[in-house]
Amino acid sequence: MLRAVARSLAASVCCVVFSGAVWAQESLPSWNDGAAKQSIVEFIAKVTKEGGPDYVRPGERIATFDNDGTLWCEQPMYVQLAFVLDRVKALSPKHPEWGSEQPFKSVLDRDVRGLAAQGEKAVMQLVAATHTGMSADDFERIAGDWIANARHPKFNRRYTDLVYQPMLELLAYLRANGFKIFIVSGGGIDFMRPWTEKVYGIPPEQVVGSTGKLEYEVRKGKPVLMRRPAIVLVDDGPGKPVGIQTHIGRRPIAAFGNSDGDLQMLQYTAAGGGARLMLILHHDDAEREYAYDRKSHIGKLDKAWDEALAKKWVVVSMKNDWRKIFPFE
Amino acid sequence: MLRAVARSLAASVCCVVFSGAVWAQESLPSWNDGAAKQSIVEFIAKVTKEGGPDYVRPGERIATFDNDGTLWCEQPMYVQLAFVLDRVKALSPKHPEWGSEQPFKSVLDRDVRGLAAQGEKAVMQLVAATHTGMSADDFERIAGDWIANARHPKFNRRYTDLVYQPMLELLAYLRANGFKIFIVSGGGIDFMRPWTEKVYGIPPEQVVGSTGKLEYEVRKGKPVLMRRPAIVLVDDGPGKPVGIQTHIGRRPIAAFGNSDGDLQMLQYTAAGGGARLMLILHHDDAEREYAYDRKSHIGKLDKAWDEALAKKWVVVSMKNDWRKIFPFE
Numbered sequence: 001m002l003r004a005v006a007r008s009l010a011a012s013v014c015c016v017v018f019s020g021a022v023w024a025q026e027s028l029p030s031w032n033d034g035a036a037k038q039s040i041v042e043f044i045a046k047v048t049k050e051g052g053p054d055y056v057r058p059g060e061r062i063a064t065f066d067n068d069g070t071l072w073c074e075q076p077m078y079v080q081l082a083f084v085l086d087r088v089k090a091l092s093p094k095h096p097e098w099g100s101e102q103p104f105k106s107v108l109d110r111d112v113r114g115l116a117a118q119g120e121k122a123v124m125q126l127v128a129a130t131h132t133g134m135s136a137d138d139f140e141r142i143a144g145d146w147i148a149n150a151r152h153p154k155f156n157r158r159y160t161d162l163v164y165q166p167m168l169e170l171l172a173y174l175r176a177n178g179f180k181i182f183i184v185s186g187g188g189i190d191f192m193r194p195w196t197e198k199v200y201g202i203p204p205e206q207v208v209g210s211t212g213k214l215e216y217e218v219r220k221g222k223p224v225l226m227r228r229p230a231i232v233l234v235d236d237g238p239g240k241p242v243g244i245q246t247h248i249g250r251r252p253i254a255a256f257g258n259s260d261g262d263l264q265m266l267q268y269t270a271a272g273g274g275a276r277l278m279l280i281l282h283h284d285d286a287e288r289e290y291a292y293d294r295k296s297h298i299g300k301l302d303k304a305w306d307e308a309l310a311k312k313w314v315v316v317s318m319k320n321d322w323r324k325i326f327p328f329e
Numbered sequence: 330m331l332r333a334v335a336r337s338l339a340a341s342v343c344c345v346v347f348s349g350a351v352w353a354q355e356s357l358p359s360w361n362d363g364a365a366k367q368s369i370v371e372f373i374a375k376v377t378k379e380g381g382p383d384y385v386r387p388g389e390r391i392a393t394f395d396n397d398g399t400l401w402c403e404q405p406m407y408v409q410l411a412f413v414l415d416r417v418k419a420l421s422p423k424h425p426e427w428g429s430e431q432p433f434k435s436v437l438d439r440d441v442r443g444l445a446a447q448g449e450k451a452v453m454q455l456v457a458a459t460h461t462g463m464s465a466d467d468f469e470r471i472a473g474d475w476i477a478n479a480r481h482p483k484f485n486r487r488y489t490d491l492v493y494q495p496m497l498e499l500l501a502y503l504r505a506n507g508f509k510i511f512i513v514s515g516g517g518i519d520f521m522r523p524w525t526e527k528v529y530g531i532p533p534e535q536v537v538g539s540t541g542k543l544e545y546e547v548r549k550g551k552p553v554l555m556r557r558p559a560i561v562l563v564d565d566g567p568g569k570p571v572g573i574q575t576h577i578g579r580r581p582i583a584a585f586g587n588s589d590g591d592l593q594m595l596q597y598t599a600a601g602g603g604a605r606l607m608l609i610l611h612h613d614d615a616e617r618e619y620a621y622d623r624k625s626h627i628g629k630l631d632k633a634w635d636e637a638l639a640k641k642w643v644v645v646s647m648k649n650d651w652r653k654i655f656p657f658e
Contacts, residue, residue, distance in 0.1 A: 059526070059532055062534075136574050180534070189575070189578070190578070193578045197388070203388055203579075204577065204578030204579050205391075205509070205511075205534075205576065205577045205578055205579065206534075207578065211575060214571045214575065215571070216567035216568075216570045216571055216593055216597070218596070222600055223570065223593065223596045223597045223600045225570055225571065225574050225597075232561060232562075232575075233561075238544075238545035239545075241543075241545045241552065241554055242543045242544070242545055242554065245465050245543055245554050246518070246540055246543065246561075247534065247576060248533065248534045249522045249533030249534055249536065250532075250533050250534065264545055264552065267547070267552045268554075271551060271552045
């Protein structure tokens with residue numbers, strides 16, 4: 001009994017000392033002590049300090065996270081591209097013509113170079129063939145089933161196991177400090193929504209992503225939303241601030257990314273008034289994950305890196321700042 | 330001291346008795362006892378009863394509300410149209426050509442019939458002239474300033490005073506029972522966001538509405554989102570389920586509307602599994618507000634009313650079900 005009272009008192013004192021900010025040492029155990037962790041902790045302390053010059057009320061504590069390469073592994077290819085290729089194979093028995101038609105033939109022949117040579121248009125054709133023509137409910141089931149079973153070629157783990165433990169801790173730490181967290185990803189909004197709540201604790205309504213056209217129809221008396229082959233939002237690069245304004249309607253005070261596709265989101269976040277946190281994850285750990293930056297086709301980090309250095313944004317070294325990469329380690 | 334303990338005990342007992350559902354008698358004081366109120370209370374009790382057959386976990390308790398005519402007064406013209414007309418007048422000194430150009434001339438001459446005769450295209454021209462060509466931040470300030478000062482022609486009150494007290498109570502009652510509430514309106518998303526949090530307690534990220542095209546630009550080193558004259562989503566009629574899927578990504582379990590523009594949202598809500606609440610507000614109170622339905626140009630209630638009667642959705646009579654209309658009464 002006395003011990004419980006003592007604990008309770010100690011907890012109260014801590015609350016007063018740290019003026020509401022949840023203490024970071026225990027919240028970010030997979031982060032090594034260093035400049036990156038310190039920047040995060042200092043930012044949180046500033047915006048949560050009531051009466052302080054940088055105080056931000058909880059409703060306006062908006063943080064946005066890129067997904068591919070920021071929250072989970074994006075190598076050796078974007079997870080959604082692996083999904084597209086698997087779906088082409090799965091659907092091919094119903095499409096005998098794909099055996100001789102490009103870009104489907106390249107996929108079925110496992111001719112990666114041949115596919116790459118066909119460029120972006122080919123990818124859009126594959127996306128249209130695998131992501132449209134069904135209802136939103138059907139697509140949710142298809143994507144959810146795939147992610148529950150598909151495995152990463154290098155780690156032989158489910159893709160949702162290949163999320164970054166330090167980032168899960170950061171999400172929880174931000175949440176405990178009154179932040180509302182949104183994913184703002186170049187990936188398809190409906191590809192992420194079936195699993196983000198379970199994996200990251202981020203519900204569907206806080207997921208922003210590339211968005212296809214939907215049409216409302218009543219089929220046999222039942223209302224359905226049909227997926228159509230047209231793009232409403234490419235939520236990448238300059239599309240990220242557009243997605244943020246459209247879905248959130250407030251400027252984030254913190255943004256997290258890893259590639260040039262996140263540059264405009266970081267710029268837009270930085271341009272608001274008051275304390276801001278802009279963070280870029282640098283993949284420099286070939287041993288535990290992958291090492292890539294300026295010359296990578298996937299997750300290219302070049303202009304955003306230069307701007308991060310020039311503007312003193314936080315650059316996280318996966319190799320040096322992270323004690324642990326994946327939860328299963 | 331003893332009294333405090335007694336109160337605390339009494340509160341605990343109440344919680345147990347009502348199995349988590351916040352009791353309605355005190356929560357909905359402006360609602361007369363009757364079938365409408367009873368339907369609401371029974372629905373809430375069902376979906377919040379842990380272990381019950383209709384239990385819905387809090388994260389999935391999504392409710393969507395139309396705005397014009399459901400949460401606030403939409404007569405004698407949509408509030409946003411009043412904003413458009415005022416903006417044309419305010420901007421006219423910079424546009425001398427509007428004195429002879431339609432549809433601007435009709436607005437400046439206060440020729441309502443002449444304007445009406447020019448149809449939807451004219452309205453779109455007025456919207457483009459008053460809603461685009463500026464940054465998202467500038468529009469937010471313009472809309473916010475206007476709503477803080479403009480007054481309703483009949484009631485001589487600010488438009489934000491003309492919200493329905495029984496609906497404010499319903500929003501609070503739903504919130505207290507773990508619901509997340511979204512506005513899903515035909516009105517412009519950025520016209521509503523500057524004031525919905527203050528007036529309804531609904532933050533910008535929970536507002537869905539008609540959406541215009543945005544473009545990211547860096548102007549003099551400063552990132553801005555420019556508003557362009559193109560429509561991305563008409564969030565009305567069949568556009569409402571599209572807006573719901575795009576922004577929320579979950580089907581609501583409760584939806585509230587007042588006109589044919591809400592029919593598809595109500596159908597889509599009704600088509601999900603488990604307990605559902607579909608509610609239509611019927612404006613039948615010419616004395617305290619307005620009376621209109623099947624033949625109205627604004628807020629026409631015809632097909633949705635037929636379907637409500639056929640499907641036994643809840644139809645709320647403003648005259649009979651509401652003790653009070655506006656908070657200031």
